[in-house]
Amino acid sequence: MIRRLFILGLLVVGINSCKNEQTGTFDATEDNLPNTEFANLLEDYSKQGYALDPMVATNAGDMSYNTEFPNFLSEDYKAKKKAYYNSFKNELSKIDKSTLNATEKMSYDVLNWDIDINLEAMQFKKDLMPIDQMWSKNLDFNQLASASNAQPFKTVEDYKNWTKRVDNYLIWLDATIENMKRGMEEGYVLPQSLIKKVIPQFETLAKGNVVDHLYYAPIKNLPDNFTEDERLKLTAEYKSMISDKIMPAHQKMVDFLTKEYLPEGRTTSGINATPLGDDYYNHQIKLYTTTNMTADEIHNLGLSEVARIRSEMEAVKKEVGFEGDLNAFFEHVRTKKELMPFTERSQVIAFYDSIHNVMKPQINKLFDKQPVTAFEVRRTEPFREKSAAANYSPGSLDGTRPGIFYTPIPDVESYNVFDKEDLFLHEAIPGHHFQIALQQENEDLPTFRKTLWYSAYGEGWALYTESMGKELGLYKDPYQYFGMLSAEIHRAIRLVVDTGLHAKGWSREKAIQYSLENEAESERAITSEIERYMANPGQALSYKIGQLKLIELRERASNALGDKFDIKEYHNQVLETGCIPLKLLEDKIDAWIESSK
Template identity: 80%
Template structure:
């Protein structure tokens, strides 16, 4: 079934629609039916997942949080995708301009992959330590993210949204109980990571609670009565709703769920099985590669990158084998120079300052959306990785690079220049902000995310460090290689865990033997892969495709090749499946000749 669906998707991916997307001077299509279809699809997507609307800066859905686990919601979601699949089949493809043809193909792929996902019972494991909806929601509670707290209505909207969220939170317990009876349960190590996340929100003083944060930023324009009313309402909400609901989760997870947690590590040990992992590979790589193919590719890439690491080890004069050098880098005091968290933020700002004069040489198009570096919120930083949070579509909210700093004295900088390139500039910030700012794209594509493209681009940009004035210290260049081998290792351990019977401990050991990250960091990473099979594959698969296409273009165009134009061609589309990107670049090469 999965292979048949994938073949059907490919039929649309290779349609002759892959010329360069619409330029600003191209005449708009007269196909009003397709334009409306895209607008309706986007609006319907906001209704299905209002969090997407909020993150995009659309305030129309700021009270909404559906019970994503209910039968009614699932029926609504399936009807949504099936109806647009049918509408799409009635569109005259040849009447569309190039941007619209790309949108047609992207939409078709998006519908197919979402319908396929609904054939699995993954929602019987709705909570994990990194990817579940409660973590996204709690970020909004911090009053420093997409949910606005500027008007009295904003504050009332949030209280309504909290009530709706708590309905979903209660449904997660019901679903997990069903999962326990049918064999859909998390591994024990993941459950142990989840429990403290709920404990943090179940205890403590109201005024120190995460959900009290909006009270601390009440605008000065509010009247005294408004301030007192909102403060009282929020205090009651925390004490009588938030804390009891999260305590109920702690009790359930500790007393019922943890004892039933599984000892196996891979998704193939659950009823989801190998078919689900194949689906996840397709979702996250947008290819039809098999687990075995990816595993072998990972082993090959690890071997290649280790050879480059050996050269750096010799350059700095280290005596001992590569694994000894990993430990040396992990513990080298000069690579852990900070005593205050503010110094970490200043360090990242300095990286940006070094790069600024070189950016124009590599990028013709650059975003206007503002950018900031912030510390990851304390409630999640012990289990979170560094990440990028996109700005709003209207540009009023900046793109934000969040870095966890739980223990500042041990914050090692050896891989942090490459981290900034990936998560910030020119990685996620350039790619996502340019996608959102592109007026030629329909709205649904401005917030669309395909990990192979988005994460592949971010990993691709890490290798630009020297061109951008970075990696002057060989240890920091070693950090770039460490980041790359980390993504190559993911190909090995993710497929190992989910298709070859590897244990959590085997995956941790393989990583320790091949990269310089600490055991605690590696353990957190392996548990991340256990929670979301396949996601970790997207980085290296996407990066290798971008490198392949760049080399193909440079060889074909010779002196006509312009790296800035290649990057423009890649970035102007926003996130799309890799096959569509390859067809587009091939068409650009042909036109450029």
């Protein structure tokens, strides 16, 4: 899973290439020269997009908005956002698409789709449930407070910028309470099980010693070139900010969530039990799969994939000589002490580094283009570790901030490695790091496409790469191969339980039980996963839908091209485009196949 702000479209500085995205060749005719009017439109879209969401700008490496955090919940902000999309929708309609070269036509289609899906989202009152345990803006903001992420802390001005941004964030935090109160009146409330997970996240930031607080981290890392006077003033300012602003604001949220919100929390699990209803879930399916599939189609696909993968798991069970049924084997894998070898968290990080070293000699056989952006493995920050999944955080556009694979290690002695080779492929290399870093480094893409994120493509790619483990020198241990199958069935299960929860009236408990019966994850991990799907309907569908499309396109190209098929070139074709809706990717691959015959 990648944790990043949902991009509003955003960030284009113009087209600087005539590369034909349909065929991978370069157009040289006068007719295919870049369209200046269109380039200017995209540039304006970028500039206004950064101003609309300054957090996106900071994460992309643009430091122009580092003091800002708008009140995303205000009516004024929502009016500006709607006007932004409508304005560019209107301007886009004035562009004569026939005058565009192939790269620009792809950008036109992507931009049009992105504007439409964002305008569609604004029809729903989801902002009356602005806080959850995994996806809400406070979690993104708190990551910046650690002084190890996108927000810079190199100069005195940087330190002062952060205090101003904190003041703006606290305005938004107050607004979330007001929105949740409205939500309580109108029936838009979180399930009680999710509220119980949110409360400890705020409690952590509402108490304790100031010098141990997350927001004190920048003071512990003051640059050596600061004068003694600067150090003293900033230390006093940050102590005051934490004790007088951050702690009280988070305690206010704890009090509200505990005393007012939790008693009104839902006992139902699916989003269709709120006034958002089936229409919102259908929107989420479209958003996260970039298809027009129905909930029933996805549910049935999930059931068939679970059955297929279970049969492969049976073969691995037989290979290792385990006697008993598959569910007993799941429990065996969950509890096998040999698969939990660590006593120190540093050993976990070293384990992932060893996986990378095994893969390095094989990477060149499968990938022509590889990222320049650096890569690191880090432990997930303690403030979010208990409820977080492993995730990838992208580097900056200029490559100065590395891509980071975060892994939660709340209890190192129970950290099971059976599925961790697979996890590294997905979250790190060649999964999210290759896909996102290459997208950001591609000078042929307009900048809004460098930062665009469609889950069906991005998560579909990451799941697709898991199947390449043997080609990359991994999965030699049958338990690690079983880990790959476990990860794949986990994503197939998501098709069943996500649609079950949000379209078929399944309870949280039924979804947990179905998962326990079909995969080797612990009940604690499965519970966290089910609650994740409850918080963000549809997101979990993107992985398997995207993976199956990429496998289908690879097989289509291989069958059509025969000896001419080059796996490295197929990966180039997929990765050079960056995140786009799956139908546009399919059209591109079909055109490449025809041009390669």
